[in-house]
C-alpha cells in the first residue's frame with residue numbers, strides 16, 4: 103500500500119525519543135510542525151496516489167503552499183520511486199535555497215557527503231553526492247545531463263517546478279519529457295521499460311494547456327475530462343485578494359494524467375495605487391517604505407519588487423543613509439533591516455531572508471521578481487510593487503537578445519500583491535496608477551517567443567532532434583525565428599551545411615554551459631593557430647558573472663584608486679581590459695580583497711569570476727579542448743599579453759559574434775554590419791567616445807538609445823580572415 107502519506111508517526115516517535123537532550127531533534131520537531139501547517143500537507147496521500155496510478159501529475163497551487171519543498175518528500179519513499187527525483191527550477195538561487203531547506207527538513211546533510219539525501223546542481227556549482235535521492239537543479243542543467251543520459255535513466259521522477267514562468271528551457275524540457283513519459287521518443291527506448299513519472303507544478307491555475315499538451319503526447323483526444331471546481335483557485339486572479347478560504351482541493355485523473363489543485367491561504371490585501379505615474383520608482387519606493395514604517399503597526403516586513411541588482415544596491419544605500427534621520431532615539435520607531443534578494447546572492451545573504459527579524463526590527467527586502475513565486479519570503483505584510491521587471495527580449499533587427507526593463511503582466515502584479523497576504527491581512531502599494539494596472543497585458547509572453555532561439559535549437563539538435571520544426575512545444579515560435587536560429591548556428595559552424603545536423607564542432611559547443619556564441623569563441627580559442635584558450639576563458643568568465651568594475655562615484659573614488667583602475671585599462675578595449683583585471687587579481691597572492699578595494703573592483707564579483715573560470719577550465723578539459731598537463735602548467739604569474747595574442751583573442755570573439763560588429767560610417771556614427779543599425783559605445787566602455795575603424799561588442803543595452811556594451815576595436819580586414827578560415 104502506497105498511500106499512507108509521509109511517515110509521520112515514526113518521525114514523531116523519533117522526536118519523542120530524542121527530545122530531552124537533543125536540540126537537533128527539537129529543531130526537527132519544529133520543522134515538522136511547520137511542514138504540517140502548509141496547505142499541501144493534507145494533500146500528501148492524494149498526490150502519492152495520483153502518481154501511483156498516473157504517469158503525469160499537473161499540480162497547481164499558490165505560491166508558498168509548499169509545492170517545491172514538500173512534493174519531493176512525499177514521493178521519495180513511494181515504492182515505484184527507486185531512482186532519483188529531479189526537481190527543476192528556472193533560477194539557480196531557488197535551486198540552492200530549496201535544496202538546503204529540504205535537506206534540513208529531511209534531517210540529512212546537503213550535497214556530497216555519503217549520508218546526504220539531497221543535493222543540487224546549478225551552472226558552475228555542482229553539489230551532488232552519490233547517495234542523493236532528491237536533486238534540485240536548474241532546467242538548463244537537466245538539459246545538460248540529457249546530453250550524456252538522454253533517457254534520464256538515473257531518475258524515477260522529474261518534478262518540473264515554476265512552469266508558469268515559461269522559460270525557454272522549461273518548454274524544451276517539457277518536450278523531451280513528453281517523449282520519455284509517453285515512450286514515443288527515440289531516447290525512451292533506453293529506459294528499457296523503467297517508468298518515468300513527471301510532476302508539472304505551476305503557481306497559476308491555468309493547467310488546461312499543459313494537460314492538452316501531454317494528452318496529445320499520449321495520443322489521446324484533447325482533454326474534455328470533467329475538471330471540477332477549477333474556480334477554487336481563481337482567487338489568484340481577483341484584484342483585491344479574497345478572504346481566507348477552506349481548502350477545497352480538486353482533482354481529475356485520466357489514468358495517464360492527473361491534475362490537482364492546492365488552495366493556499368489568502369488573507370485580504372488592501373491595494374493602493376499612485377494617483378500620478380512616477381518616473382523614478384526607486385524614489386517612490388523610498389518614500390513608501392518610510393511611510394509604512396512610520397504609520398503601520400509591527401510586526402510586518404516589507405517586500406519591494408524592483409528590477410535588478412544595481413537598482414537594489416542603490417536603493418539599499420539610500421534607505422541606509424536616511425535611517426539615522428528618521429529612526430532617531432526620540433522617534434520611538436523600531437529599527438529597519440534592509441536585505442537584498444537577487445540572483446547573485448551569497449549563501450549567507452540568502453539565509454538572512456528566511457530568518458525572522460531581530461527583536462524590535464522590521465525587515466525590508468529589496469527583491470527582483472525572484473520573490474514573485476520562486477522564493478517565498480516569510481513575515482511579509484507589505485508589498486511595494488514597481489510594476490517593472492528586467493526581461494530578456496529578442497531584437498529582431500539586431501539579431502540579438504538584450505535585457506530590458508519592461509512592464510510586468512497583470513498576473514505578475516497579482517502574484518506580487520498576493521505576497522502581502524500569506525500570513526495575515528496585508529497591504530500592497532503599486533507604484534503606478536490604476537489605469538496603468540488595467541492596461542497591463544494579462545500574461546507574460548513565453549520566453550520562447552521573445553528570445554534568440556540559437557541555444558534552444560542547438561539544445562534540440564544535440565539531443566538528436568533532426569526536424570526542430572516538429573519538436574513538441576507548448577508554444578510554437580514563428581518559422582522565421584527558428585530559421586534565423588538555424589542560420590546563426592550555420593554561421594557558427596555548429597551545423598553541417600549539407601544536412602543541417604549537428605556538427606562535431608556543434609557538439610563541443612553544446613557541451614559547454616554557455617550561449618552558442620560564447621561556446622564558439624572558446625572553441626576557436628582552443629585552435630592551436632589561435633592558442634589563447636586560457637585568456638579567452640578569463641574574459642568569458644567575466645561575461646558570465648556580475649560586473650567586476652565598481653561604478654565610480656565622485657565621492658568614493660580618490661585619485662589613487664582611479665589611477666590604479668586606469669592602469670588596468672587596455673587601449674584595444676573592454677575585452678582585454680577585463681582580461682588584465684582578472685590576471686592582475688589572480689596574480690595577487692597576499693591580499694586580494696585589499697587589492698580589489700584599491701582598484702575599485704568588486705571583490706565578490708571577482709571571486710565569482712574565479713569560480714566560473716575554474717569550472718570552465720575543467721569543462722574545457724572534459725571537452726578535450728585542453729589537456730590536463732596544459733592546465734596544470736597554467737600559472738597565474740602576471741605577464742603582459744602580446745599584441746598578436748591580443749589580436750587573436752579578439753578574432754576568436756569575432757568568430758563567435760558575427761552579428762556583433764559595427765563600423766564607423768562617414769557621419770561619425772557606428773552601424774552594424776548585419777542590418778545597418780545605429781549603435782553607440784556605452785559610457786561604461788574604455789573606448790567611450792572613441793572613433794575607430796570598426797568595433798566588436800558583447801551585448802546591446804537599451805536605455806534611451808542603442809548602446810553596445812563591452813566593446814573592443816577591431817580591423818575590418820580581420821573579418822575576411824576570420825570567417826574564411828576553416829574550422
Ligand code: ADP
Pocket residue numbers: 140163164165166167168169170171172199200202203456475476478479480
Ligand atoms: P511553493 O513551492 O508552493 O511556492 P515552497 O515549498 O517553496 O512553496 O515553500 C513552502 C514554505 O517553506 C514557505 O513558507 C517558505 O518560506 C519556506 N521555505 C522555503 N525555502 C526555505 C528556506 N531555504 N529556508 C527557510 N524556509 C524556507
